[in-house]
Amino acid sequence: MYRNSGVTYPRGFKAAGISCGIKKNNKKDLALIYSDSRAIAAGLFTTNRIKSASILVDLKHLKKPNARAIFIISGNANTCTGKKGIRDSQAIVQSLAKSLSLKEEEILLASTGRIGVFLPITKIKRAIPNLVNHLSEASNSTAQAILTTDKKIKEATIATKIFGQGKREVRIGGIAKGAGMIGPNLATMLAFFTTDALIEPAALREALILAVRDSFNRITVDNEESTNDSAIILANGEARNRKIRKGTENFLKFSSALNKISLDLAKLIVADGEGATKVIEVKVKGAWCQKDAVRIAKMVAGSNLVKAAIAGSFPNWGRIMAALGRARGRANPNLLDLSINGILVFSKGEIRNYQEKRLRESLNKKAIKIEINLYSGKSQSTAFGCDLTEEYVRINKE
Amino acid sequence: MYRNSGVTYPRGFKAAGISCGIKKNNKKDLALIYSDSRAIAAGLFTTNRIKSASILVDLKHLKKPNARAIFIISGNANTCTGKKGIRDSQAIVQSLAKSLSLKEEEILLASTGRIGVFLPITKIKRAIPNLVNHLSEASNSTAQAILTTDKKIKEATIATKIFGQGKREVRIGGIAKGAGMIGPNLATMLAFFTTDALIEPAALREALILAVRDSFNRITVDNEESTNDSAIILANGEARNRKIRKGTENFLKFSSALNKISLDLAKLIVADGEGATKVIEVKVKGAWCQKDAVRIAKMVAGSNLVKAAIAGSFPNWGRIMAALGRARGRANPNLLDLSINGILVFSKGEIRNYQEKRLRESLNKKAIKIEINLYSGKSQSTAFGCDLTEEYVRINKE
Numbered sequence: 001m002y003r004n005s006g007v008t009y010p011r012g013f014k015a016a017g018i019s020c021g022i023k024k025n026n027k028k029d030l031a032l033i034y035s036d037s038r039a040i041a042a043g044l045f046t047t048n049r050i051k052s053a054s055i056l057v058d059l060k061h062l063k064k065p066n067a068r069a070i071f072i073i074s075g076n077a078n079t080c081t082g083k084k085g086i087r088d089s090q091a092i093v094q095s096l097a098k099s100l101s102l103k104e105e106e107i108l109l110a111s112t113g114r115i116g117v118f119l120p121i122t123k124i125k126r127a128i129p130n131l132v133n134h135l136s137e138a139s140n141s142t143a144q145a146i147l148t149t150d151k152k153i154k155e156a157t158i159a160t161k162i163f164g165q166g167k168r169e170v171r172i173g174g175i176a177k178g179a180g181m182i183g184p185n186l187a188t189m190l191a192f193f194t195t196d197a198l199i200e201p202a203a204l205r206e207a208l209i210l211a212v213r214d215s216f217n218r219i220t221v222d223n224e225e226s227t228n229d230s231a232i233i234l235a236n237g238e239a240r241n242r243k244i245r246k247g248t249e250n251f252l253k254f255s256s257a258l259n260k261i262s263l264d265l266a267k268l269i270v271a272d273g274e275g276a277t278k279v280i281e282v283k284v285k286g287a288w289c290q291k292d293a294v295r296i297a298k299m300v301a302g303s304n305l306v307k308a309a310i311a312g313s314f315p316n317w318g319r320i321m322a323a324l325g326r327a328r329g330r331a332n333p334n335l336l337d338l339s340i341n342g343i344l345v346f347s348k349g350e351i352r353n354y355q356e357k358r359l360r361e362s363l364n365k366k367a368i369k370i371e372i373n374l375y376s377g378k379s380q381s382t383a384f385g386c387d388l389t390e391e392y393v394r395i396n397k398e
Numbered sequence: 399m400y401r402n403s404g405v406t407y408p409r410g411f412k413a414a415g416i417s418c419g420i421k422k423n424n425k426k427d428l429a430l431i432y433s434d435s436r437a438i439a440a441g442l443f444t445t446n447r448i449k450s451a452s453i454l455v456d457l458k459h460l461k462k463p464n465a466r467a468i469f470i471i472s473g474n475a476n477t478c479t480g481k482k483g484i485r486d487s488q489a490i491v492q493s494l495a496k497s498l499s500l501k502e503e504e505i506l507l508a509s510t511g512r513i514g515v516f517l518p519i520t521k522i523k524r525a526i527p528n529l530v531n532h533l534s535e536a537s538n539s540t541a542q543a544i545l546t547t548d549k550k551i552k553e554a555t556i557a558t559k560i561f562g563q564g565k566r567e568v569r570i571g572g573i574a575k576g577a578g579m580i581g582p583n584l585a586t587m588l589a590f591f592t593t594d595a596l597i598e599p600a601a602l603r604e605a606l607i608l609a610v611r612d613s614f615n616r617i618t619v620d621n622e623e624s625t626n627d628s629a630i631i632l633a634n635g636e637a638r639n640r641k642i643r644k645g646t647e648n649f650l651k652f653s654s655a656l657n658k659i660s661l662d663l664a665k666l667i668v669a670d671g672e673g674a675t676k677v678i679e680v681k682v683k684g685a686w687c688q689k690d691a692v693r694i695a696k697m698v699a700g701s702n703l704v705k706a707a708i709a710g711s712f713p714n715w716g717r718i719m720a721a722l723g724r725a726r727g728r729a730n731p732n733l734l735d736l737s738i739n740g741i742l743v744f745s746k747g748e749i750r751n752y753q754e755k756r757l758r759e760s761l762n763k764k765a766i767k768i769e770i771n772l773y774s775g776k777s778q779s780t781a782f783g784c785d786l787t788e789e790y791v792r793i794n795k796e
Contacts, residue, residue, distance in 0.1 A: 050723030050731050080719050080731065082748035115716020116749055227720050304702070308791050318513020321478050322625050325448030333448050333478065350480035351514055390788040393706050 006139035006155035009173035010196035012036045012238040016134035017145025020127035022075035022113070022120060028145035030124065031072040032131050033192055034100065039236035041067035041108060042205040044212050046229035053078045053085035054109035055230060057093065061105045065201035068102055070192055070232055072146050073111040073119065074177070079227045080116045088119045095125050099132045110190050110230045112148055112177060143175040146190055149395060150177055154268040156261040162197065162250050164242025170197040170254065171239065174261050178269030189216060189269055191231040191262070197254055198237035199244040206246055207255040208233050215262035218298070219270045219384045233258075270384045275391030278310055279367050283382045286336075286374040292329030293381035299327035300370060301385030311387035313363035315356060317345045324372060335375040341368060404537035404553035407571035408594035410434045410636040414532035415543025418525035420473035420511070420518060426543035428522065429470040430529050431590055432498065437634035439465035439506060440603040442610050444627035451476045451483035452507035453628060455491065459503045463599035466500055468590055468630055470544050471509040471517070472575070477625045478514045486517045493523050497530045508588050508628045510546055510575060541573040544588055547793060548575055552666040554659040560595065560648050562640025568595040568652065569637065572659050576667030587614060587667055589629040589660070595652055596635035597642040604644055605653040606631050613660035616696070617668045617782045631656075668782045673789030676708055677765050681780045684734075684772040690727030691779035697725035698768060699783030709785035711761035713754060715743045722770060733773040739766060 008015050015033045022029040043062050045055045054073070061067065071092060078085050089109055097104045134141075143153040154176040161167045176191040193208075212231050244250045271279050282301040287293035300306055303323035309316045317340060324331055324338075334349040341362040344352050368387075406413050413431045420427040441460050443453045452471070459465065469490060476483050487507055495502045532539075541551040552574040559565045574589040591606075610629050642648045669677050680699040685691035698704055701721035707714045715738060722729050722736075732747040739760040742750050766785075 048720060048723040049725075049727075049729045050719045077716065080716055080744055080749065114714065115719055116714075116744065117716075118749075227716075227723060304790075311791065316512065316514075318475065318478060318515075318625075321448045321513055322446060325446040325625060327447075329447075331447045346478055346514065351478065351516075388791055390791045392702075393709065393786055393788045393791060 006143050006157065006175045007033050007173045007192055007194040008137045008139040009157040010171040010194045010238070012196060012236050013194045014135040014137060015139040015142035016131050016136065017141035018127060018131050018134055020123050022073065022123070028141060029073065029075045030127055030131050031074070031142045031145035032135065033070040033142065033194060033234065034135055035068045035194070035234055035236040037236050037238065038066065039068050039234045040065040040201050040204060041232060041234050042201065042208045043108065043230060043232040044208060046227060048227050050079065050227045052111055052228040053081060053089045054111040055228065056086065057089045058108050058230070061108060064105060066106055067108050067234060068106045069096065069100055070108045070110060070234065071096055072190065073124070074146050074148055075113040076111060076117055076119055077113045077115045077228050078111045078119050081118055084118055088121045091121060092124060095128050099128055108232055110228070110232065112146070112190055112228050115227060139173070139175065146175065146177040148177065149274055150272050152268070152272050154178070154265055154272070156264040158257045158261045160253050160257040162239070162241040162244065162253060164250065168239050168241035170241055171195065172197070172257055172261055174265055176265040176269060178272060189229060191216060191265055193233035193258070195233065195235045196238040197235050197244055198239060198241050199235050199254065200246065203244050203246045203251055204233060204235050207251070207258050210255055211258040211262040214259055215266035218382060219266045267384060270386050273386035274395045275389040276386030277366070277389060278387040280307070280310055280370065280385045280387065281367065281382060282370045282372070282385070283380070284372045284374065285380045286376055287379040287381070288330040288374070288377040290379045290381065293379040296324050296327040296329045296331060296372065297381045297383035299323050300372070301383040304388055307385065307388035310363060310368055311389045313360060315359040315363060320370060321346065330376050331374055332376065337373040339371045341365065404541050404555065404573045405431050405571045405590060405592040406535045406537040407555040408569040408592045408636070410594060410634050411592045412533040412535055413537040413540035414529050414534065415539035416525060416529050416532055418521050420471065420521070426539060427471065427473045428525055428529050429472070429540045429543035430533065431468040431540065431592060431632065432533055433466045433592070433632055433634040435634050435636065436464065437466050437632045438463040438599050438602060439630060439632050440599065440606045441506065441628060441630040442606060444625060446625045446627070448477065448625045450509055450626045451479060451487045452509040453626065454484065455487045456506050456628070459506055462503060464504055465506050465632060466504045467494065467498055468506045468508060468632065469494055470588065470590070471511070471522070472544050472546055473511040474509060474515055474517055475511045475513045475626050476509045476517050479516055482516055486519045489519060490522060493526050497526055506630055508626070508630065510544070510588055510626050513625060537573065544573065544575040546575065547672055548670050550666070550670050552576070552663055552670070554662040556655045556659045558651050558655040560637070560639040560642065560651060562648070566637050566639035568639055569593065570595070570655055570659055572663055574663040574667055576670060587627060589614060589663055591631035591656065593631065593633045594636040595633050595642055596637060596639050597633050597652065598644065601642050601644045601649055602631060602633050605649070605656050608653055609656040609660040612657055613664035616780060617664045665782060668784050671784035672793045673787040674784030675764070675787060676785040678705070678708055678768065678783040678785065679765065679780060680768045680770070680783070681778070682770045682772065683778045684774055685777040685779070686728040686772070686775040688777045688779065691777040694722050694725040694727045694729060694770065695779045695781035697721050698770070699781040702786055705783065705786035708761060708766055709787045711758060713757040713761060718768060719744065728774050729772055730774065735771040735773070737769045739763065
């Protein structure tokens with residue numbers, strides 16, 4: 001039963017993943033997510049000044065919220081490919097619109113892979129009918145097809161009850177791709193969600209913004225932000241619930257469900273970071289403001305020296321202090337507390353009398369928790385990162 | 399003849415470096431720089447919120463510009479050591495003032511090494527008379543004593559002619575320590591300069607600010623900013639030149655000489671970055687403003703993915719595009735040009751027809767030059783970085 005595993009969990013969605021020859025060894029490299037009926041969409045994209053041709057097409061198509069299909073290319077970013085890159089994207093949209101009998105504006109694109117290489121457009125166009133033929137309610141070949149250096153597929157699902165016209169179960173499913181280039185702003189990755197909720201376009205967009213803010217924007221693998229980051233959601237209303245509108249209790253229910261699976265996917269991305277062996281959770285409490293809390297949490301989670309120390313189970317907490325101090329957030333060493341895996345090591349300007357051996361042993365765990373209480377205010381934030389190993393460098397040297 | 403090699407090149411300076419047992423295997427770990435006669439000083443320090451006790455002492459002592467000695471500890475940062483850390487620093491100052499017959503305010507401190515460990519204060523105090531006895535005009539044991547994971551000592555000297563009362567030769571010498579934790583703001587390192595110039599305190603400070611801005615603040619090894627960054631200069635006036643004042647031609651001569659040796663030292667730091675095998679020079683031209691030029695140059699030079707690609711001689715210039723795009727500077731892909739080692743790879747939105755083999759071969763060089771012309775304005779900046787190798791991770795795991 002793959003039905004429960006990702007974007008085909010909500011009613012009325014099909015998906016497919018096949019190989020067209022972009023990647024070697026017949027690895028899957030094209031994916032398609034499709035709604036049987038009319039649907040609306042929302043999308044968030046990288047803030048990098050250099051954007052993929054796929055994203056430029058999406059920004060145009062999303063001027064109207066109607067969309068029914070997402071086409072994903074893995075192994076080629078179609079970025080920095082100039083006018084030909086745009087023409088190639090348009091050719092894919094045209095070809096797919098024809099195969100699926102959709103309007104061109106109802107198709108969204110995403111891509112990931114090497115920058116500055118033209119798409120093998122003939123191969124892709126030739127593969128489109130085959131991809132459409134593979135559409136089914138099993139989604140894990142789709143989750144597989146969007147990966148690059150990821151080791152594992154990333155899928156998550158959730159259901160929630162929406163009130164009105166009796167309780168209706170609304171379903172949300174998602175798949176994601178991460179691994180390298182996970183950075184501090186709209187963490188450099190692809191995430192696709194589907195839902196059978198009936199929801200206003202503005203509410204759908206708002207829910208996506210909130211979910212991304214507290215999940216993908218709180219993870220870091222290497223502080224990079226890619227040119228291709230995309231988070232897209234399709235909603236087809238097949239749950240026939242009372243329409244979800246902004247500012248209602250039903251919106252909160254939908255939004256918190258979307259938040260939850262986004263965070264699940266974000267954590268899967270971090271755990272599968274290039275070369276990662278440990279997940280680092282950095283919780284900052286008592287910050288002067290939200291911005292300070294986020295900055296400090298992400299700076300610590302993203303510090304190469306902190307990450308390398310944790311890879312080596314090296315209890316050098318001074319590196320955490322150095323990272324939090326350079327985050328340009330209000331941090332007073334004479335006030336703050338620092339704990340690692342529940343062991344208080346530094347408090348209010350003074351080193352605590354902790355057992356170094358116990359700390360060192362606790363760093364052998366696969367999940368490392370760093371907690372910083374700044375005692376400067378009431379804001380808090382949590383960031384997630386992974387350790388830095390020789391393997392990361394090896395992967396990125398070629 | 400060590401006289402020409404560093405901080406004892408200017409007239410009237412002595413220096414020493416010895417071992418007191420902070421580092422293992424009798425490695426040198428204490429250094430002293432001393433002016434025979436009255437001198438003035440200027441210092442610039444980390445902007446990290448967490449600062450070493452050494453820096454807290456300096457900030458106090460530099461309220462008056464008079465100083466005659468710099469005492470440097472290597473192997474222990476004396477940071478996050480609370481009230482005891484401050485008391486230890488004061489004890490060192492007292493002991494040294496007595497040995498050298500100086501006022502306490504005439505002594506400046508610097509330290510580098512592990513954070514959160516108390517100084518072995520008894521050992522240090524016991525070693526001070528010995529350190530003072532070693533003061534001589536040879537400076538390379540001093541340059542040696544300030545190092546941590548550096549492989550090579552870093553020294554530079556320069557002489558310039560100052561007009562008035564006949565031409566007088568003014569000398570400047572410097573030593574530095576870098577290796578790890580070299581980051582984008584006051585690049586996380588120690589640098590000490592001496593000069594025999596007669597110069598106003600305000601002019602000395604201004605010259606130091608300009609020199610640091612265009613050298614140590616333009617290098618990056620791992621985007622970290624340490625809690626102990628310090629750049630200090632002593633000037634004793636022994637050249638008996640006409641006093642250098644701000645806004646004069648003589649100031650420009652002095653300032654450009656100090657700039658030059660600062661840049662020399664900064665490049666030595668990058669070349670000796672932890673695990674580094676190549677130096678990366680990123681020149682950004684045609685930026686809208688100076689801030690944009692600096693941000694983009696540093697973002698590219700500091701990108702883990704760019705650094706790893708260069709380590710592997712991997713001609714993936716898309717990573718440079720991704721890094722420049724996320725720098726929050728005005729960068730339009732349809733205007734800009736990107737060259738690597740003189741080979742134009744991307745121009746005005748389009749991939750250039752370059753020979754990949756030639757590019758790949760050129761990346762085997764030890765010095766990699768990246769040039770970006772944004773065609774958005776007239777500002778320019780250059781940043782220096784190094785490649786990212788498995789060795790960096792290995793060093794920082796323990």
